[in-house]
Amino acid sequence: MARVLITGGASGLGAALARLFAARGDRVVVTDLADDAPVPAGASYLRLDITSEQDWDRARDTVRSTLGGLDILINNAGIAAGGRIDRVPAEEWARVMSVNVLGAATGCRTFTPMFQAQGSGHLVNVASMAGLVHPPAMAPYSAAKAAVVALSESLRYELAPHGITVSVVCPSFFRTDLASSLSDADPLMSEIARRLIDGATADADAIATTALAGIDAGRFLVLTDRSGRVAFWTKRLLRPLYDRQLTTMGRRITAAENKETSR
Numbered sequence: 198m199a200r201v202l203i204t205g206g207a208s209g210l211g212a213a214l215a216r217l218f219a220a221r222g223d224r225v226v227v228t229d230l231a232d233d234a235p236v237p238a239g240a241s242y243l244r245l246d247i248t249s250e251q252d253w254d255r256a257r258d259t260v261r262s263t264l265g266g267l268d269i270l271i272n273n274a275g276i277a278a279g280g281r282i283d284r285v286p287a288e289e290w291a292r293v294m295s296v297n298v299l300g301a302a303t304g305c306r307t308f309t310p311m312f313q314a315q316g317s318g319h320l321v322n323v324a325s326m327a328g329l330v331h332p333p334a335m336a337p338y339s340a341a342k343a344a345v346v347a348l349s350e351s352l353r354y355e356l357a358p359h360g361i362t363v364s365v366v367c368p369s370f371f372r373t374d375l376a377s378s379l380s381d382a383d384p385l386m387s388e389i390a391r392r393l394i395d396g397a398t399a400d401a402d403a404i405a406t407t408a409l410a411g412i413d414a415g416r417f418l419v420l421t422d423r424s425g426r427v428a429f430w431t432k433r434l435l436r437p438l439y440d441r442q443l444t445t446m447g448r449r450i451t452a453a454e455n456k457e458t459s460r
């Protein structure tokens with residue numbers, strides 16, 4: 198029976214993972230921004246804004262006193278951000294980096310000493326395919342998620358000698374409430390991102406099931422879906438094709454832009 202803390206667990210992938218862990222009898226602490234939220238039977242809820250160092254300290258103290266330790270930390274909370282480089286202002290870059298990068302890093306910093314003292318623990322960071330392949334007009338999200346991949350890889354080798362496992366989960370688009378966190382910095386790109394999320398084939402339950410299998414196997418890079426695997430391997434093995442696809446995408450965005458300005 199594992200002791201698991203999930204950030205951003207009130208919605209989407211976090212909630213789906215919480216249901217799966219709880220259903221098999223693991224002890225789950227669901228955390229999110231709201232003061233309270235419904236959780237699966239047997240799980241508990243704690244408010245945790247991942248950008249607040251104080252909240253993280255409180256979460257660690259609560260976990261220590263109620264569960265006596267932790268086996269798996271899932272840094273799942275995140276926000277969406279799209280947009281062209283000349284449209285997205287500094288504040289939006291700061292918001293994305295603060296939640297998606299620093300939030301996950303603070304979670305790792307907070308729980309690593311506990312894992313080191315235990316001589317065991319599993320850090321799971323939810324990044325995205327955008328952390329591995331980088332389409333145009335998504336620079337803030339891609340840069341943030343690539344940083345989460347880099348954070349995970351660095352910690353993987355740093356913490357292995359302490360008995361700590363690290364995984365990074367990289368899904369393609371799937372249906373959740375993620376689009377509600379998009380800013381209005383670049384409405385055209387936000388609309389495209391919203392359509393990709395809302396129109397995706399996979400839902401959070403499907404992604405959570407594959408992610409959990411990867412986590413259970415102690416895999417480092419967890420690719421959760423076919424389109425992600427195709428994109429990942431195309432970039433690595435068929436680079437000219439990858440370059441052509443993304444160049445075409447860039448041209449399509451410029452065409453949409455021209456249509457937008459001529460309206």
Ligand SMILES: NC(=O)c1ccc[n+]([C@@H]2O[C@H](COP(=O)([O-])OP(=O)(O)OC[C@H]3O[C@@H](n4cnc5c(N)ncnc54)[C@H](O)[C@@H]3O)[C@@H](O)[C@H]2O)c1
Binds near residue numbers: 204378
């Ligand atoms: N949905 C997709 O298409 C997709 C694709 C790739 C990766 N992801 C990643 O999956 C993760 C989960 O996203 P989701 O799709 O389930 O979205 P979601 O919006 O349904 O859930 C995200 C949760 O994170 C919470 N959250 C946001 N900011 C927070 C903060 N500062 N502190 C604590 N909680 C916060 C939200 O309240 C929400 O409950 C994110 O990291 C996201 O970037 C999503």
